[in-house]
Amino acid sequence: MNRLTPLACAAGLFCASVPCVFAQSAVTLYGVIDNGLVYQNSGGNNSAIRAVPGGLFSTRYGFKGSEDIGGGLHVNFQLEQAFSGQTGAATDPTKAFNRLAFVGMSGGFGEVRFGLQNTPQYDVLQAAMDPSWVKSIASPMNNFNGLIIRANNGISYYTPTVGGLNAKFMVALRDSSTGGGSGIGFYNVVVQYINGPLNVAAGYERGDEPAVGAGGSYSLTGGAAAGPGAVFTVFNAGASYAIGDDRIWLAYHTEKLTNTPKYMQHDVYQLSDSYQFDPATLFSVMYGYVHDRTGAGNNAQQVGVLLEYALSKSTELYTAMAFLQNKNQAKYTLSGTAYSGLIVAAGADSRGIGIGLVHKF
Template sequence: MKKITRAAICLVTAMPALSYASGNVTLFGIIDTSIEVSNVGNGTVARMDSGGQLGSRFGLKGTEDIGGGNTVNFMLEQGIGSNDGTAANPTLAFSRQAWVGMAGTWGEFRVGLQNSPVYIYVNGYLDAFTVATIGSAQASFQTLIPRSNNAIFYQTPRIAGLVAQFMIGLRDQTTKPMSGAASYHIGIEYDRGPVSAATGFQRLQNATNSSVLEVFTVGASYAFGPVRLYVGLNNARQSDGSLNKNAYTTSLAWTINPASQLSFGIGHASDRTSADNDGNQIGMMYWYFLSKRDTLYFSAAFLKNMHKATYTMNGATTVGIPVAYAGADARGIQFGIQHRF
């Protein structure tokens, strides 16, 4: 009884401190689940997906005001499978992001596991589908490394609609050599009035330093009243010659009313190796916003592979069903619901 009493006293005494410490910490997440019916060359397949429009996740984020207009910030984020409850990567406690940093009028600085500037900041300017659901040709055709371990990140203040991000990913005990930079990421955005544009670059060495992937991405959009037109280009090259590809996309988003939006798009993947394995896709997506936190969506797409191409329809974090054979076409529809908290 004495031990129980002491524990209770300690808990009550600690409650103000716990309340203060957690005052600026937010639990957040996204639950995104969809049902996909598709044909990838061997008959109709139905499956339930997690992360069709945005990757399902949960996490903690926080900020602490340290005075002078400066804050200390952190984020811990884990990807999950909302269709089966599994962790996106069961070997990691936080597979999407785990960083701490500072921000102020001078910009923002972070260290840790982070999203690449090209993945989050640049991608949003390319595509009326936000590079998500099976309707997006960008999601099907682009090559991109979404995040980096051991990353050092800096973002400039936004000036006249212009902002830039720079990130370096360091090597560690899982790579050879174990020191030095493994990746470089740059993103530059412009957003003012009806015009939005962005460009980004990634350079990533593999774990053994035997090959280098370089990715260049650029896109822009312009709003004509309720309609916004997008164009995007993604170029990816592997130094060993295994990859040399351009992905071109054009799409538009029509805001029908505050509760609904319709997106259409086409895309072409151009294989610049001697294999000449190209692909074309046409897609659409309808969004219905039940509230600020809840969205219903419907997507449909037809993807034509040429020669021995094996492209398939991907979601935001959902890998598409592989085509039955090289050169097979893919087609499908997708119904989803998303909740944010």
């Protein structure tokens, strides 16, 4: 038999006389674990077999929730931490949540977010650039391009989708950890159009040092090291079109980093194809070429293959293979989504194969 306490009875009597509104909310625990093995050879005796985390997906866990506050409005939050599935160690033990920590609102107007969050380029645009979403050693874009992945003090706005078209805007403000001062240290805009089998997206971002380095995380390629006062700019564009079970992908990336030991600027071009053999089997092949725009001729090219097999809705096996050819002083290497490749000598080739098991919960 259910028993009501005096307090519950009083609450019931109160709500009987006064309209009461109870917001509906839900919190979800989620995560991804990706562990595997990789063999890589970067010339001569420079080879290794390693147990690696994050060959295809970054291993992480998180919490996300949404509260319906009425009138078509929702309050949303997300907290996320990355860790190694091989050791259990946090990727950044100094932070409770090093990937995401934001709160925001959504409704008919779109969505706004405040806090540590992925940049629109990383969160949305990469999914339009190649069949791996720019992940694993198989993706030339993953190995050749740099990107500001996420930023602290972020303020973003995602528009509603109208006629297949939407846009995403983000700025990140400076604070004491970014050398003092105030104002915008980073901004990013992405526009996307999806209509049936066609997916097209493009975006531009700009980040200042030290605001970039302190603002979450970022990735630079080719051994570049940003100096004080450096400015990092990126433009990405991707398009894909599905014909039955086959999808063709085109992608372009250009980046420029100033105030480095050697001024860095290059373009990346990529052509990919993916084929869904059956609901469980996806095969992708990718070719990419990076052109050094400094005139030094530090170019490179790569071909990669990715095979994914779904054991269930939550678990998949994958195999990634790649061959990368460096020219002159280029030092590009084959890196997984969440691990770095072997150090490569200038002009040396690199080849590798990795296998892994992914489980999402």
